[in-house]
Amino acid sequence: MTISEAHFAFISELARERAAIVLKPGKEYLVVSRLEPLARTSGFDSLDTFVDEMRRELGFGRLQRMAVEALTTNETLFFRDLHPFEAIEQKLIPEIMARRASERRIDIWSGASSTGQEAYSIAMLLREKFPELCSWKVNIIGTDLSGKAVEKARSGIYSQLEVNRGLPLPLLFKCFDKLGDDWQIKPDLKKMVEFRQMNLIEPWQGLPRFDLVMMRNVLIYFDLPTRKKILDGIQKVIHPEGALFLGASETTLNVVDCWQVENCGRTLVYRVQGRSSVKPAVSP
Numbered sequence: 001m002t003i004s005e006a007h008f009a010f011i012s013e014l015a016r017e018r019a020a021i022v023l024k025p026g027k028e029y030l031v032v033s034r035l036e037p038l039a040r041t042s043g044f045d046s047l048d049t050f051v052d053e054m055r056r057e058l059g060f061g062r063l064q065r066m067a068v069e070a071l072t073t074n075e076t077l078f079f080r081d082l083h084p085f086e087a088i089e090q091k092l093i094p095e096i097m098a099r100r101a102s103e104r105r106i107d108i109w110s111g112a113s114s115t116g117q118e119a120y121s122i123a124m125l126l127r128e129k130f131p132e133l134c135s136w137k138v139n140i141i142g143t144d145l146s147g148k149a150v151e152k153a154r155s156g157i158y159s160q161l162e163v164n165r166g167l168p169l170p171l172l173f174k175c176f177d178k179l180g181d182d183w184q185i186k187p188d189l190k191k192m193v194e195f196r197q198m199n200l201i202e203p204w205q206g207l208p209r210f211d212l213v214m215m216r217n218v219l220i221y222f223d224l225p226t227r228k229k230i231l232d233g234i235q236k237v238i239h240p241e242g243a244l245f246l247g248a249s250e251t252t253l254n255v256v257d258c259w260q261v262e263n264c265g266r267t268l269v270y271r272v273q274g275r276s277s278v279k280p281a282v283s284p
């Protein structure tokens with residue numbers, strides 16, 4: 001199965017305009033592999049007829065929304081890359097707790113949270129390692145463009161295969177209930193996390209000031225101006241002393257200069273440039 005040049009151009013423009021996702025020529029296989037099954041399950045006899053119908057929609061119609069959603073890559077796992085979670089445990093949470101001791105409140109954002117594993121990993125870490133936070137207001141917000149991913153995250157239900165990826169067995173037994181063949185996060189942990197559908201390229205509304213922002217493995221899909229806009233935007237929703245994590249292959253270098261990179265254990269953390277207690281900068 002292939003896709004015509006004109007249809008590929010239409011789909012890549014749709015993905016760019018609605019989600020800032022860049023699909024350069026050469027990514028035809030990705031479009032076909034994601035949209036072909038969607039076309040079939042939506043009752044179309046081919047990808048061509050599906051795209052034709054999409055092109056007839058006025059504005060950002062139902063089929064176009066479905067297509068954009070199907071073009072997102074929702075790959076994620078519990079405690080992904082591990083080192084950021086070690087840094088959160090060993091340095092950042094103790095630091096935040098000292099700083100916010102009078103308000104007794106912590107705000108954390110898992111931006112591009114996909115199906116929720118990152119946000120729940122943080123909830124489990126806080127519950128396990130910082131039991132004293134039980135009397136604090138801990139607010140973990142997960143946001144993602146994909147309605148389907150957000151729905152799954154809200155359910156907190158994961159297959160055996162999904163819990164096998166990154167979740168230590170003792171945590172599985174302690175933090176999840178068995179639900180048929182699947183596992184569901186326990187209600188007290190679920191209550192710590194709120195998931196919202198949110199497009200990073202649209203205005204960010206109703207967000208608190210965050211102590212910690214995880215914006216991992218999503219900037220890679222965007223062009224330079226969009227990365228810049230998002231990295232600038234995070235400065236407006238993060239406490240001056242807050243910390244930002246990016247994905248292992250992502251950086252602020254050569255994108256914006258308002259972030260300062262700092263070694264934090266075996267990972268890198270980004271801090272607002274010029275904050276009061278700056279540490280020496282290092283190159284990643």
Ligand SMILES: C[S@@+](CC[C@H](N)C(=O)[O-])C[C@H]1O[C@@H](n2cnc3c(N)ncnc32)[C@H](O)[C@@H]1O
Nearest residue numbers: 019072074076112114145146199200216217218
């Ligand atoms: C590869 S996953 C990363 C998940 C998680 N942050 C991690 O590192 O494991 C990328 C996520 O970015 C989301 N995404 C892509 N474009 C987006 C946009 N414009 N606004 C919000 N989320 C977006 C996708 O839906 C997908 O769930």
